[in-house]
Amino acid sequence: MTQHNEFGWNFDNSYARLPEMLYEITDPVQVRAPESVFFNKTLAASLGLNAENLENAEGMEVFGGNRIPEGALPIAQAYAGHQFGNFTMLGDGRAVLLGEQVTPSGERFDIQLKGSGRTPFSRGGDGRAPFGPMLREYIISEAMHGLGIPTSRSLAVVKTGEPVYRETALPGAVLTRVAASHLRVGTFEYVANWGTKEDLKALADYAIQRHFPEMEQQENRYLAFYEKVVERQASLIAKWQLVGFIHGVMNTDNMTISGETIDYGPCAFMDEYDPATVFSSIDVQGRYAYQNQPAIGQWNLARFAEALLSLFHTDQDQAVELAQEVNGKFAKMYRSYWLAGMREKLGIHNEEADDETLIEELLTIMKEHEADFTNTFRALTLDKPEETTMDKDEGFSGWYKRWQARLDRQNKSKTDVYELMKKSNPSVIPRNHRVEEAIEAAVSKEDYSVMERLLKVLSDPYAYTADQEAYTTLPEKCDRPYQTFCGT
Numbered sequence: 001m002t003q004h005n006e007f008g009w010n011f012d013n014s015y016a017r018l019p020e021m022l023y024e025i026t027d028p029v030q031v032r033a034p035e036s037v038f039f040n041k042t043l044a045a046s047l048g049l050n051a052e053n054l055e056n057a058e059g060m061e062v063f064g065g066n067r068i069p070e071g072a073l074p075i076a077q078a079y080a081g082h083q084f085g086n087f088t089m090l091g092d093g094r095a096v097l098l099g100e101q102v103t104p105s106g107e108r109f110d111i112q113l114k115g116s117g118r119t120p121f122s123r124g125g126d127g128r129a130p131f132g133p134m135l136r137e138y139i140i141s142e143a144m145h146g147l148g149i150p151t152s153r154s155l156a157v158v159k160t161g162e163p164v165y166r167e168t169a170l171p172g173a174v175l176t177r178v179a180a181s182h183l184r185v186g187t188f189e190y191v192a193n194w195g196t197k198e199d200l201k202a203l204a205d206y207a208i209q210r211h212f213p214e215m216e217q218q219e220n221r222y223l224a225f226y227e228k229v230v231e232r233q234a235s236l237i238a239k240w241q242l243v244g245f246i247h248g249v250m251n252t253d254n255m256t257i258s259g260e261t262i263d264y265g266p267c268a269f270m271d272e273y274d275p276a277t278v279f280s281s282i283d284v285q286g287r288y289a290y291q292n293q294p295a296i297g298q299w300n301l302a303r304f305a306e307a308l309l310s311l312f313h314t315d316q317d318q319a320v321e322l323a324q325e326v327n328g329k330f331a332k333m334y335r336s337y338w339l340a341g342m343r344e345k346l347g348i349h350n351e352e353a354d355d356e357t358l359i360e361e362l363l364t365i366m367k368e369h370e371a372d373f374t375n376t377f378r379a380l381t382l383d384k385p386e387e388t389t390m391d392k393d394e395g396f397s398g399w400y401k402r403w404q405a406r407l408d409r410q411n412k413s414k415t416d417v418y419e420l421m422k423k424s425n426p427s428v429i430p431r432n433h434r435v436e437e438a439i440e441a442a443v444s445k446e447d448y449s450v451m452e453r454l455l456k457v458l459s460d461p462y463a464y465t466a467d468q469e470a471y472t473t474l475p476e477k478c479d480r481p482y483q484t485f486c487g488t
């Protein structure tokens with residue numbers, strides 16, 4: 001690859017070649033005193049960037065929003081979305097896309113600044129983000145990557161030297177987010193509602209070219225495209241369920257076409273297993289509770305189908321029929337991804353009809369005992385049932401024997417079972433109290449070492465190393481359940 005400059009910037013701006021309704025050219029708003037606090041050197045290198053040179057002034061200026069890097073063309077993207085079920089116009093109100101970094105191997109990644117100031121889509125907002133929530137997004141997105149779950153990544157956090165006003169004055173920051181793209185279900189809803197059929201076609205063709213190029217020549221490629229997105233989301237949400245991740249705001253504007261997890265606001269991992277778990281303080285109805293995530297995924301994808309309808313068939317009745325048929329496949333796809341993942345979590349290599357029952361039985365016992373989700377599977381992986389907190393329970397010992405018998409009915413050694421379980425059950429997750437502790441040290445004491453250590457442990461959650469053990473302990477039981485807040 002030709003080194004375009006000493007920093008490795010290699011921008012293309014294909015999104016800005018789409019119909020004009022899709023974006024507004026918008027520079028980030030300058031900040032007073034940028035100070036670089038986190039920089040993801042490994043990620044930078046994988047993008048073809050020169051991490052060493054970026055650690056100096058360029059990185060701080062660019063990732064704070066004060067300098068536009070060579071070749072970039074900053075835009076705020078337009079989109080709409082169903083928020084808690086209600087359709088509304090949105091758009092990047094506090095983010096700008098600098099452009100798409102094309103890596104040495106030819107991959108393309110959006111480089112987006114979040115918290116970079118007001119844009120034409122800001123409505124009443126200030127366009128800014130507090131430091132704490134940007135650190136939270138950095139930690140959780142990198143943890144998701146470590147867990148092997150498709151996700152946007154975090155390249156840098158720069159403090160702005162300016163306060164942002166929420167309930168109190170807080171230090172402001174800009175997060176640099178890297179994603180396969182920022183195409184959302186809400187982007188299509190926006191064009192379907194306010195654009196022409198040509199606009200919609202241009203957007204769909206762009207999405208296909210960017211994420212599913214193998215489909216370009218296919219017959220009825222728009223329906224095939226829709227099915228692919230359904231499949232990616234079924235796979236993604238199954239992965240969330242398998243590690244106890246709760247997104248918290250599964251609005252259609254936060255659901256990507258690429259199949260990556262995006263927008264880490266009030267998300268959190270559950271400790272004790274309870275399917276009804278909700279962390280977000282604004283989700284009063286529990287719409288986005290753990291157990292509802294698959295059904296909400298399918299609901300969002302139905303909104304996506306509605307947006308694409310005019311491309312499926314010239315006859316709208318037939319288009320609806322086709323859309324329903326594909327949307328209807330979601331539940332089965334999801335269940336099969338989930339079941340395959342649960343088999344792996346239990347060390348099961350082959351398939352038996354009763355596996356589903358065996359799995360559901362365990363989950364029922366875990367719920368009764370309020371057993372910790374991650375640590376239960378960790379204890380089973382380490383062959384230490386006595387560490388599950390359920391071992392005195394007759395129901396559990398009966399289940400354990402049936403599970404052992406099931407394992408004996410496959411032609412696999414103990415080592416095979418252990419290896420499969422180890423790579424399917426994380427030893428550590430970003431537990432809420434650990435995440436809070438890291439953010440607190442960074443925000444109140446400018447002590448970044450707590451977060452550095454946490455990030456290191458979370459970068460390889462299947463390693464089962466000794467230094468991970470301290471991160472497996474549970475928070476002290478407190479009277480109030482853990483809550484996350486959307487006011488970011």
Ligand code: AMP
Binds near residue numbers: 090091123488
């Ligand atoms: P989110 O809940 O992060 O998915 O954001 C929903 C919408 O609110 C998006 O259009 C954001 O751009 C917008 N938004 C969130 N916070 C702000 C802010 N501080 N200023 C302007 N717009 C914002």
Ligand code: MG
Binds near residue numbers: 253254263
């Ligand atoms: Mg969002």
